[in-house]
Amino acid sequence: xxxxxxxxxxxxxxxxxxxxxxxxxxxxxxxxxxxxxxxxxxxxxxxxxxxxxxxxxxxxxxxxxxxxxxxxxxxxxxxxxxxxxxxxxxxxxxxxxxxxxxxxxxxxxxxxxxxxxxxxxxxxxxxxxxxxxxxxxxxxxxxxxxxxxxxxxxxxxxxxxxxxxxxxxxxxxxxxxxxxxxxxxxxxxxxxxxxxxxxxxxxxxxxxxxxxxxxxxxxxxxxxxxxxxxxxxxxxxxxxxxxxxxxxxxxxxxxxxxxxxxxxxxxxxxx
Amino acid sequence: xxxxxxxxxxxxxxxxxxxxxxxxxxxxxxxxxxxxxxxxxxxxxxxxxxxxxxxxxxxxxxxxxxxxxxxxxxxxxxxxxxxxxxxxxxxxxxxxxxxxxxxxxxxxxxxxxxxxxxxxxxxxxxxxxxxxxxxxxxxxxxxxxxxxxxxxxxxxxxxxxxxxxxxxxxxxxxxxxxxxxxxxxxxxxxxxxxxxxxxxxxxxxxxxxxxxxxxxxxxxxxxxxxxxxxxxxxxxxxxxxxxxxxxxxxxxxxxxxxxxxxxxxxxxxxxxxxxxxxxxxxxxxxxxxxxx
Ligand SMILES: Nc1ncnc2c1ncn2[C@@H]1O[C@H](COP(=O)(O)OP(=O)(O)OP(=O)(O)O)[C@@H](O)[C@H]1O
Ligand SMILES: [Mg+2]
Numbered sequence: 001x002x003x004x005x006x007x008x009x010x011x012x013x014x015x016x017x018x019x020x021x022x023x024x025x026x027x028x029x030x031x032x033x034x035x036x037x038x039x040x041x042x043x044x045x046x047x048x049x050x051x052x053x054x055x056x057x058x059x060x061x062x063x064x065x066x067x068x069x070x071x072x073x074x075x076x077x078x079x080x081x082x083x084x085x086x087x088x089x090x091x092x093x094x095x096x097x098x099x100x101x102x103x104x105x106x107x108x109x110x111x112x113x114x115x116x117x118x119x120x121x122x123x124x125x126x127x128x129x130x131x132x133x134x135x136x137x138x139x140x141x142x143x144x145x146x147x148x149x150x151x152x153x154x155x156x157x158x159x160x161x162x163x164x165x166x167x168x169x170x171x172x173x174x175x176x177x178x179x180x181x182x183x184x185x186x187x188x189x190x191x192x193x194x195x196x197x198x199x200x201x202x203x204x205x206x207x208x209x210x211x212x213x214x215x216x217x218x219x220x221x222x223x224x225x226x227x228x229x230x231x232x233x234x235x236x237x238x239x240x241x242x243x244x245x246x247x248x249x250x251x252x253x254x255x256x257x258x259x260x261x262x263x264x265x266x267x268x269x270x271x
Numbered sequence: 272x273x274x275x276x277x278x279x280x281x282x283x284x285x286x287x288x289x290x291x292x293x294x295x296x297x298x299x300x301x302x303x304x305x306x307x308x309x310x311x312x313x314x315x316x317x318x319x320x321x322x323x324x325x326x327x328x329x330x331x332x333x334x335x336x337x338x339x340x341x342x343x344x345x346x347x348x349x350x351x352x353x354x355x356x357x358x359x360x361x362x363x364x365x366x367x368x369x370x371x372x373x374x375x376x377x378x379x380x381x382x383x384x385x386x387x388x389x390x391x392x393x394x395x396x397x398x399x400x401x402x403x404x405x406x407x408x409x410x411x412x413x414x415x416x417x418x419x420x421x422x423x424x425x426x427x428x429x430x431x432x433x434x435x436x437x438x439x440x441x442x443x444x445x446x447x448x449x450x451x452x453x454x455x456x457x458x459x460x461x462x463x464x465x466x467x468x469x470x471x472x473x474x475x476x477x478x479x480x481x482x483x484x485x486x487x488x489x490x491x492x493x494x495x496x497x498x499x500x501x502x503x504x505x506x507x508x509x510x511x512x513x514x515x516x517x518x519x520x521x522x523x524x525x526x527x528x529x530x531x532x533x534x535x536x537x538x539x540x541x542x543x544x545x546x547x548x549x550x551x552x553x554x555x556x557x558x559x560x561x562x563x
Contacts, residue, residue, distance in 0.1 A: 132375060168415075217365065225358075232389045
């Protein structure tokens with residue numbers, strides 16, 4: 001059933017990482033990503049790996065959940081690696097016809113793969129340990145200084161919340177419509193692409209009509225519950241920075257410094 | 272219902288949707304006057320398109336009357352500066368629970384209204400706990416709404432407006448999309464709120480058995496209030512009710528049919544129990560008459 005799709009991939013828990021303020025986690029994830037792109041030595045990746053392992057251990061998330069994030073990008077990683085491997089000029093290590101592998105190409109490919117892997121690890125840990133609500137709250141608060149220059153931070157967060165709330169409902173509805181149309185003899189599986197696309201029309205039209213009706217109902221219900229935008233709004237859960245966030249920033253900055261320092265200790269010829 | 276204090280006063284309200292305005296087009300509400308008393312459980316009946324939802328939307332200033340006035344706890348709904356005073360006093364629950372829930376976690380959803388009102392976090396917490404407890408859904412506070420049953424979702428929607436601490440709960444066919452189990456849950460919840468918390472309840476419904484449990488019933492037809500009174504009084508006018516396309520509770524229907532057959536029955540019977548007792552007593556007295 002379509003309904004079983006879980007949204008995001010939040011893995012509930014009460015670990016140190018889970019309890020961090022979402023703002024800290026979002027900003028640290030950004031720092032983490034920036035650091036990934038600054039690394040120029042394998043030693044740096046080694047330190048980054050140690051840091052990542054520490055975070056995963058602290059978060060008490062089963063490693064396979066973190067690794068699961070790699071699955072959808074494996075194809076992409078493989079292709080990128082192959083291009084880097086075969087199309088980089090430099091000292092030739094191996095040659096066959098027009099195909100060649102260079103020392104630089106090999107290094108480049110390995111770096112690329114590592115970068116992509118760590119990119120996925122970083123973002124996965126963020127979304128695994130932060131509920132969608134906390135994420136939107138965090139984003140709203142981080143963007144709120146920009147309200148002064150007209151960035152609709154509250155509206156943006158509200159939109160995300162409502163979208164997250166309605167995705168399962170609309171998926172369920174799609175499921176129902178597909179079944180209803182199938183029962184009337186609609187065929188979604190055979191024919192060429194154009195026919196299949198045409199077959200989608202009787203699904204999309206009822207879905208859109210219903211989505212608009214829901215939006216109208218929801219707007220009325222929100223008005224009835226005194227909604228009037230973000231101004232003077234309070235929250236059930238206030239975001240509060242605690243000692244944990246301090247500790248987290250300290251550790252993140254130390255590791256970032258170590259990793260960047262590692263760039264200067266590149267041992268030539270070390271692969 | 273011991274106090275006779277009026278909570279809502281609807282006076283000679285006329286209303287027409289602008290989008291349908293056509294010369295000579297008939298109004299959706301015609302000269303509607305109705306007082307809603309503190310603590311009462313009022314049921315509103317009427318067939319499709321009779322104007323029930325339109326009337327409900329007048330109670331919390333979603334719509335304002337074209338002519339006439341609506342006073343909620345002394346506040347005039349046409350005064351825009353009082354909008355939020357009025358809306359937080361009138362909790363409104365609609366038909367489709369899916370389209371009323373805003374957040375992805377139950378307690379976050381219940382907190383939505385107090386958050387909008389700028390209530391401080393500790394008090395929001397208290398209100399959320401109180402509201403979830405009042406609808407008996409405390410154990411689900413960290414669940415995602417889309418994993419709950421229809422009746423449970425609708426109870427969350429009720430909790431969501433209870434968190435505003437309203438004076439009156441206005442419900443527009445809250446059970447129409449639910450299965451019998453969900454319907455029973457909602458009716459129980461509403462009756463409990465009315466009985467234990469003294470909550471004033473206005474419930475629009477198509478289910479006569481639900482209306483029969485109210486303190487008072489109002490029947491609307493073509494935008495006019497055509498009957499009001501105790502459920503017994505209203506439903507005993509079986510023929511008039513059928514004329515406007517509505518039903519009466521099954522027990523009343525049976526009593527009505529038996530009466531038509533010449534038995535000694537009155538149509539002021541609402542519940543199956545009353546009906547059974549009446550049939551027994553009629554049966555015994557007839558048998559007694561035969562034995563003589
Ligand atoms: N937004 C609107 N714009 C124009 N006309 C409307 C609007 N909403 C309702 N109406 C019309 O007003 C009349 C009364 O509608 P209302 O929704 O109040 O009826 P109702 O008694 O609640 O019916 P139901 O039992 O179907 O819910 C109907 O004729 C309807 O077509
Ligand atoms: Mg209606």
